[in-house]
Structures are given as C-alpha cells and as structure tokens.
Amino acid sequence: MKKIDASQLELVDSVVAIKRVTKVVKGGRNMRLAALVVVGDRNGHVGAGVGKAAEIPEAIRKAKEDAIKNLMEVPINEAGSIPYGYTGEFGSAAVLLKSAPEGTGIIAGGPARTVLDLAGYRNIRTKSLGSNNKRNVVLATLNGLKSIQDPNEIARLRGKSVDEILN
DSSP states (O other), X not given: OOOOOGGGSOOEEEEEEEEEEEEEXXXXXXXXXXXXXXXXXXXXXXXXXXXXXXXXXXXXXXXXXXXXXXXXXXXXXXTSSOSSOEEXXXXXXXXXXXXXXXXXXXXXXXXXXXHHHHHTOSSEEEEEEEOOOHHHHHHHHHHHHHHOOOHHHHHHHHTSOHHHHHX
C-alpha cells in the first residue's frame, strides 16, 4: 500500500469515543483518558487513531496524529457506494458492508457511520455484528474498506470482463 501525503488533503476529524482508563500502581490509581478519533477528507481517504493522555485535549491531539499516520485510500464508485458487498473483521467485531443505489444514504450505526461519512460515502448499508466495542467496530469497518478491490483489477487478474464478475 502506498503512503498518502496528508499535507495535501483537507482533513476533517471526529472524536468517536473518550474513555477513562485506570492503571493501578503501588501508590493508588493512575487515571488517564483514551480518545478514539477518525479523520478523513470525504473524498476517498480515511484513517483512525487512538491517543492516551492525562487531559482530554492532549489525548485527542495524539489520537488525531495517529489517525493521520494511518490514512488509507478507499474505493468509491459513481453512486457514492462500494463496488460490492464485503465483511470487515477486527477482533470479535465484524461489520457487513453492502453497496446501495443512489438515494439510500448512509445506513450505519454510530462508529461505522463516522468512518463512512468521513471517507466520503453517500450511499451504503452496514450491519455491525459481534462485538459492539467502538474501537473494534471502527477498525473492522476500516479493514473491510481496505480489503475491497477495484472490479477492473479483479477482472484483469481473472481474465474476464467486469460484467461477468459483477453479474
């Protein structure tokens, strides 16, 4: 996968979750905050990152930097959807991604909706299966989008036409 230059993209970020994490040490408990942030340009580039710090703004800043490092390009067809259905998995979370016709909108739950919106999809249906842990759902959605290949590339590798593969 090629490296994406984030400096040329107009990125929008969205905080998906902030949670308090505790580490028990000899002197008591250390409270910190973990932030999950998704960034995207709404034009086929999206990434997610996690940051931990003692204060919320610092955790969000670290998570945003991590998300920019993890930017990837995702396929979007003319209808603002994916070329074909696919299931993305991460840990025990799975997200079923289905292509949708023009006018459908984004039908997705919380964390997956944020990823799809920032990636630039306009018409897509999803179903979250298994775990509903926000981090795992976001990463499962990203894994599903990353695994989708261009139908033209699949047809070329198989030596068939695009119509034979999609129909």
